[in-house]
Amino acid sequence: MTYFTCFFLDNEKDIIVSLYKDLDKMYYVLTTPNHSTGNLIRNLAAICKLPLSQDDKGMLVIKGEIPCYVDGYNEESYIFSLGDIEVARIYPDGRIEMKAAIPAISKTLMSQTKDYQLGLDKTVFKTFxxxxxxxxxxxxxxxxxxxxxxxxxxxxxxxxxxxxxxxxxxxxxxxxxxxxxxxxxxxxxxxxxxxxxxxxxxxxxxxxxxxxxxxxxxxxxxxxxxxxxxxxxxxxxxxxxxxxxxxxxxxxxxxxxxxxxxxxxxxxxxxxxxxxxxxxxxxxxxxxxxxxxxxxxxxxxxxxxxxxxxxWIARYYKKQGVSYAEISDTTLVKKYESIEMLRQVHQVMPKIYQETGVMIRFLAAMRRIPLTIVKDAVTPSDYLEQNLAVLRATALDPYVAGCDFVGEEINDIITLKPVFKEIVKIAAGDPYFVIRVHAGENDSWKDNIAHSIECVIDSLAPGQAMPRMRLGHGLYTYSLRSNKGKDVLKKLKDNNVVLEFQITSNVRLNNLNSLEHHPLRQYLKQGIMCVQGSDGAALYGTNSIDEELSLERMLGLSQNDLRLMKDTETRIIEDSRKAYSDKKAAFYDMLKGRDMEEVLLEKMQTVRISKSAHKTVPKFDANRELKEEIEELAWDRLPVILIGGSFNTESRATKVTNEGIRQLEKLMKFLDPEEVYFVIGHKLSGYEKYLLEHNKKKFTIYAVVPAAVSKKEVEKLKASGVKIRVSTETEGMGIYKSFNYEIFERRPSLVVAFDGNSAAANLIQEARNGKGKSAIMVWSHSKTLWQKARSLHGYVEFFDENNDVVVKIKELLAKQKGKS
Incomplete structure (x- = not known):
């Protein structure tokens, strides 16, 4: 056989179909070299009923022959199919016509588990x-x-x-x-x-x-x-x-x-x-x-x-049939960088639009919390005031459509209410100004959709109309059948708020583990305006067409549902084009021939944010306040991470049950303090509290705490006798990142999870992804964690009154011993 060519079943080039010819016969070898667990190719082979084999390197592959067909014009082509779905048509001259593909969302779900539950119709999509x-x-x-x-x-x-x-x-x-x-x-x-x-x-x-x-x-x-x-x-x-x-x-x-x-x-x-x-x-x-x-x-x-x-962004959009985009960018709230960016935009965008017909505008993005991953970066305490001063000027530019609050949703948006007050003042002078908030992306703060809208409404001047408002993600709020949920629906509808949905990024970023409860269809049924976004398509291996197909297939959207979304999108595009035209005329009239930098710098006047009426608790530096308790994690014993108290929102407490206590007691009785130590969060509540109060065997217990802590938390931690590890994150819902860095990426561990919201789900996912290999046990009565664990079939064990946690651990240890 001689190599002929190859093609890919996904946008990220992870699923490769290599083609070989032998006279007039064609054969294929399907490989997934970027997926080391083998889950992806095993699950794909299972749903397509195709045999697996190994190549000479021991990697799993799928091999087969591709049949040749002759059409009515006597033209030959080879048709590659998966199940009953035609995927690609290959011609003798090397041309390949793709008819279907595997979207990123299906690929991720196949990679995640050892027991993929979706059928072929939700795995391989016709690309039309x-x-x-x-x-x-x-x-x-x-x-x-x-x-x-x-x-x-x-x-x-x-x-x-x-x-x-x-x-x-x-x-x-x-x-x-x-x-x-x-x-x-x-x-x-x-x-x-x-x-x-x-x-x-x-x-x-x-x-x-x-x-x-x-x-x-x-x-x-x-x-x-x-x-x-x-x-x-x-x-x-x-x-x-x-x-x-x-x-x-x-x-x-x-x-x-x-x-x-x-x-x-x-x-x-x-x-x-x-x-x-x-x-x-x-x-x-x-x-x-x-x-x-x-x-x-x-x-x-x-x-x-x-x-x-x-x-190239515009060219790629053109290829996908996208003619209008609003791109969020933090550069537009930085003093000199924003002006240079806009100067370059004005130079090139007219030429880009002439070639592609794609209009690109921007949302000036402000971080809801400072970025911590860049270790040397120092974020000034008044960074939001500095952002607002710049936004006052950049908002005047026709290419700036509005503003955005970005970053991981681990804090209550209402803490930024004073910032909204200043933004609403900017919107008062621009009827097209968009206020977008990332809200409802995970289940940590179910009030954030309602609070985002309230922040804008409460900031309006007397007689001021509601600005144009969009909420990014909108996945999580209270049940729409509850009183709080009905109130959210009323706020959304009364204020013409638009919800934006990005299903692939939701799945790939661990914010969506169960597709059957996605709220989009409910929102559309209630008359809420909804649109699609990509969240940065290339990051997630998707594009505009894949996103629309994923919404339709995965969520069962009807043609009427899609038409409602299309109509909302069309109105936004029309309004945005008019906004650009009007703002452009006003902008050049304002410049009056002067240099853009000179005029915009004049407009960047100092902003002072008023103190929030929202009650806040003073925070202190954990490294300083708890310096006597800080100690490195021991390397001579196995860390046991107990999840059940700290990984909830502030308003939600873990309910400790009698059966849960029995399981924890059995665990403490089984484990040896000479062989293991416990690692918990900073709240010392729920099952964490029980562990501390009933630590008869004197296990060493570490608590991972946020970098900013209240006086009450300091006193509680000092009194508990725990050893301290301080996270780089200032918010409690973000400390899961430190568990990953200090434990899951570096050493083996045992995770025992009783309860928690998205932060607990993230911690479990980090344990599954980590290089150190973790045994993960999840309490089956935790609804949120049960959904997370179910998506990780083969990597997580459930425990409850019928499945003793100690028995499960012994079984796991026996399996590991057998493998070694």
Whole structure:
């Protein structure tokens, strides 16, 4: 057999179908090399009733013959099918017509579990949407999540960006000896600049490697022998994890990898890049060659990386049939960066629109909580006041449609009510100004949808009309049949609030584990306006068409449901185009020929946020207040993470049951304090409290606490006698990230989960994803955690009155012993 060609069943190139010919017969080999657990290919083989085998490397593969057909014109084609669904038509000249694909949402659910429950009809989708129902906007997306990994790699080569040595080593990229010699010589020079640095060990190494660079074009084009595998590794780093659901921590890490390209700086040491034809990846080569042709086009010849990024975002939208997009970006609330961004937008967007017909506008994004993943970043205490001062000016630009509150939803939005007051003042001068809030993305704060609307209403001046308002995600609130739920519906309807849904990102970020309870159909039935977004499609391996098909197939939307969404979207597009036209005229009238920077800087007047009427508890630095109790986690014993008290919202307490206590007592009796220690959260409530009060065997107990704690919490923690680990997160709902960093990524562990909201579900997912391997036990009577555990079939054991926790642990230990 001779190799013929290949194609992919998904957008992320994770499911590869390689084709081989032997005379007039064609054969295929289906592989999933980026999915190491094997769940994806096992589940796919099971639902398609196809045999599995192993290749010469021991990897699971699906092999078979593709039948040849002759049509009425006597033209031959080979038809590749999965079950009874035609997926691709392959012609003898190498042309491939894709008829169906596996969307990212189905791929994630298959990767997540050892027992995939959805059928073929919800796994392999025909890639067709009725023209009159096709969505034409992306109203919820983020600036650095739109371009695919292949596009970013091509962009990095074209602009010859600096690529940090840290990522070369982190991704285990292969360099030539000449490249290693050159980069190591540069590293030695960089190291001399940090000779007086207080950093030591791995922290110093990281700092040096972050500031040592290789020209990315050099890395690929002068290293063609390793280019294919290097491109695969780099592409993988630019999307969320493959083998299951991710959590917000993973998303933040992916953004750091993407920033290297999206915010790239060009290398001083340029090379000749005329050998693009030798790049082994066809898509990267195709994009790079077009970028090089663009340099011969006067419209784009002088494009910056940012301008090229906009151009390719628009081109990709055009390909997907999207004509209008609003992209959320934090740059627009930064003083000088915002002006430079808008200057570049005004230079290139008219040309982009002329080519593509795609209008791109922006939402100025403010973080609901400071970003913590960038270790050296220092966020000033008045960062929101600084953001508002800039927003006052940038909101005047016609390309700015409004503002957005972004970031992980781990705090009550009502704490930002004073910020809303200032935003509503801005909206008073612009009838088209959009106030968008990420709300209801997870189940931690079920009041956030209602509170978001209340924050705007309560901030209105006398006689001021309600501004245009949209809520991103809108998944979780109280039952729509309850009094609180009915009140939410009334607020949404009375104030013409639009809900935005992004089903793939909800699943891939561990915010949606049960599709049958998705509220979209209920909202549409109640007359609530709803639209679709992508949330940064490239991050999640999706696109506009896949998202619409996923909503339709996974949630059972009718054509009437889709038409209601389409009608809402059409009205928004029409209003937005009019807004752009009106604001453009007003903007240039305001400038009166003066430079944009001069005028906008004048408009950036200091903002002072009034103190919130919402009662807040003063917080203190946990590292300082609890310094005597802080101690490293022991390495000579196994950590047992007890979930049952700290991982709820402030308004929800864990209900301790008699049977739950019996199970915990059995666990404490079985475990040996010489072999294990317990790790809990910071509230010391529920089952955590019982553990502390009945610790007869004197287990060592650690509590992971947020970086900001109240005086009452300090006193309670000191009195309890627990040892302390301080998280980098200031909010209690975010401390699950520290469990991942200190435990799941570094060592084996046992997780025993009784109760919790999304933070507990995230902690369980982190335990499943971690390198350290965790045994996970979930109390079957916890509704939220039961749904999470069910999505992790094969990785989680349930315990209850009929399934003793100790028996389950012994069975698990016996299995592990048998494997070893």
């Amino acid at each position: 949407v009725r023209k009159d129902l096709k969505f034409s906007a992306d109203l919820h997306t983020h600036m650095n999540g739109n371009l695919s990994g292949d596009m970013l790699i091509a962009l990095g080569i074209c602009h010859q960006i600096r690529y940090p040595l840290y990522y070369v080593k982190k991704l285990d990229l292969k360099l030539t000896q000449e490249q290693w010699d050159k980069v190591n010589a540069q590293r030695a020079k960089v190291a001399r600049q940090f000779i007086t640095s207080p950093l030591t060990g791995k922290y110093l190494d990281r700092k040096i490697n972050d500031n040592t660079f290789i020209n990315f074009a050099d890395l690929i084009l002068n290293n063609l022998g390793n280019a294919e595998m290097n491109i695969v590794k780099i592409r993988g780093s630019l999307s969320v994890i493959k083998d299951g659901q991710a959590v917000f921590t993973n998303l933040e890490k992916v953004y750091l990898y993407r920033y290297v390209f999206c915010k790239g700086k060009e290398s001083d040491d340029k090379i000749d890049i005329n050998n693009a034809d030798l790049i082994p990846d066809e898509d990267v080569k195709k994009y790079l060659k077009q970028m090089l042709r663009d340099r011969e086009n006067p419209d784009y010849a002088q494009n910056t990386i940012f301008q090229d990024k906009l151009l």
